[in-house]
Amino acid sequence: MSSWAGRSAAEIAAAVRGRRVTPREVVAAHLARIERLDGRIGAFRTVRAEAALAEADAVAARADLAGLPLAGVPVAVKDNLPVRGESFRNGSAATPDAPAAEDHVTVARLRAAGAVVVGLTNVPELCVFATTEGPYGIARNPWDPSRTAGGSSGGGAAAVAAGLVPLALGNDGMGSLRIPAANCGLVTLKPGHGVVPAGIGGGDWFGMSENGPLATTVKDLRLMLGVLAGAEFAERTERGPWRIAVGLRSPLAGVGVSRPYTTAVRQAAGTLARSGHRVRRAEPPYPLSLGVTALRHWTAGTAVDAAAYDRTRLSRRTRVHAAVGRRFEPAVRTGAARDRLRARLTPFLTEYDVLLTPALARRSPQAGPWHERGWLRNVLANSAYAPFTPPWNLTGWPAMSVPVGTLPSGAPCAVQLVGRPGTESVLLGVAAQLEELSPWRRTAPVAAER
Numbered sequence: 001m002s003s004w005a006g007r008s009a010a011e012i013a014a015a016v017r018g019r020r021v022t023p024r025e026v027v028a029a030h031l032a033r034i035e036r037l038d039g040r041i042g043a044f045r046t047v048r049a050e051a052a053l054a055e056a057d058a059v060a061a062r063a064d065l066a067g068l069p070l071a072g073v074p075v076a077v078k079d080n081l082p083v084r085g086e087s088f089r090n091g092s093a094a095t096p097d098a099p100a101a102e103d104h105v106t107v108a109r110l111r112a113a114g115a116v117v118v119g120l121t122n123v124p125e126l127c128v129f130a131t132t133e134g135p136y137g138i139a140r141n142p143w144d145p146s147r148t149a150g151g152s153s154g155g156g157a158a159a160v161a162a163g164l165v166p167l168a169l170g171n172d173g174m175g176s177l178r179i180p181a182a183n184c185g186l187v188t189l190k191p192g193h194g195v196v197p198a199g200i201g202g203g204d205w206f207g208m209s210e211n212g213p214l215a216t217t218v219k220d221l222r223l224m225l226g227v228l229a230g231a232e233f234a235e236r237t238e239r240g241p242w243r244i245a246v247g248l249r250s251p252l253a254g255v256g257v258s259r260p261y262t263t264a265v266r267q268a269a270g271t272l273a274r275s276g277h278r279v280r281r282a283e284p285p286y287p288l289s290l291g292v293t294a295l296r297h298w299t300a301g302t303a304v305d306a307a308a309y310d311r312t313r314l315s316r317r318t319r320v321h322a323a324v325g326r327r328f329e330p331a332v333r334t335g336a337a338r339d340r341l342r343a344r345l346t347p348f349l350t351e352y353d354v355l356l357t358p359a360l361a362r363r364s365p366q367a368g369p370w371h372e373r374g375w376l377r378n379v380l381a382n383s384a385y386a387p388f389t390p391p392w393n394l395t396g397w398p399a400m401s402v403p404v405g406t407l408p409s410g411a412p413c414a415v416q417l418v419g420r421p422g423t424e425s426v427l428l429g430v431a432a433q434l435e436e437l438s439p440w441r442r443t444a445p446v447a448a449e450r
Helices: 009-017 023-041 049-060 105-112 154-161 178-184 218-229 259-274 290-306 316-334 336-345 375-385 390-395 424-437
Strands: 044-047 074-078 116-121 144-148 167-172 187-190 210-215 243-246 278-281 354-358 399-406 412-419
Touching: 009 023, 009 218, 023 044, 023 049, 023 074, 023 116, 023 154, 044 154, 049 116, 074 154, 105 116, 105 167, 105 218, 116 154, 154 167, 154 178, 154 210, 167 187, 167 218, 178 187, 178 399, 178 412, 187 218, 187 424, 210 218, 218 424, 243 259, 259 278, 259 354, 259 399, 259 412, 259 424, 290 316, 290 336, 290 390, 316 336, 316 375, 336 390, 354 424, 399 424, 412 424
Parallel strands: 074 116, 074 167, 243 278, 243 354
Antiparallel strands: 044 116, 167 210, 187 210, 187 399, 354 412, 399 412
């Protein structure tokens, strides 16, 4: 197998621009890797083998090849975004199988930058839950296939972590980028509201959902984010020092945090303190009502999306989630609860430049048919392991997941970085320092050559 499979996006693009390798060679190597490994991972709902090779040839023939930031880079797209000529099923048997007439704007930007879409990745039905399974398969964590990859961008995270593609496009409405990235040892950034075009589902979950990249390095993340945003996220020349608050308390009352995740935060805090940042233990003033607020918005967003489909063909957990949300939808649409939360948290993230927290509270649940299990069991499992991500969708502020440390199983652990609106570059800079001083392994052992 070609050594180009498993390399970073930046390496691949530089080699293609320099004509040291053709886009077809790169894409063919990744398609072979997908064929060999994805049966164990369940990352892809569909693989566009012939179409991807044809698109690779088209990239090679472009007159502007030497200037393409993602020249010949294979990418995977979450199966809730339109890809021209392909159906997007959103993890559900209730969705139509008709091919999309046009690319989503983010997909179009990736293609314009020279990327090649090799497939669409698995998601839970309507991208509701923090595990990924359904009629199109179960997405497993390549580091520990007995565990879910997370959700809802679970297939994309699994694909990148297994080296099936160097980059994946996902989105995040309550943690759907950060949760699977944390499980699978990836770096991701949920941009602040308005940085990257959204256009997800029936209304972006009231503006809480954002599109963003999944990558193995901060350099690749920065590169793809710049393409998606249509703006450069170049490496900052200044490196702080930043005022960094360290918060270990769960935003959801009654949810404890396991030792590996608190240890990861302390490790990251120590690394950043030694780098000259002003690091201090300080808990955000999360309101006691945050769990209820999150549940109302989570279910109401699902109610809006589910209204477009035949409810009898949705799974029971999705139907119940949507039914609960219909009661809350009118109040959620006013935005009053989100305004109050922003007002409460703004002084904290004015006093501090960055908030450092655990990315998760504990390791992900066992992989399995969660779509066949009860609604309450799903909600409790999701809330118990992923309480740290929802506040920052409610506020609309940027937040990252960054690999730090390992779990007892050997799978990656992770921390979350949060900033004020417009501080994506600051968060990327802090993440780059963590990567430089505490580098992580890019690819899971399942992807090792055999």
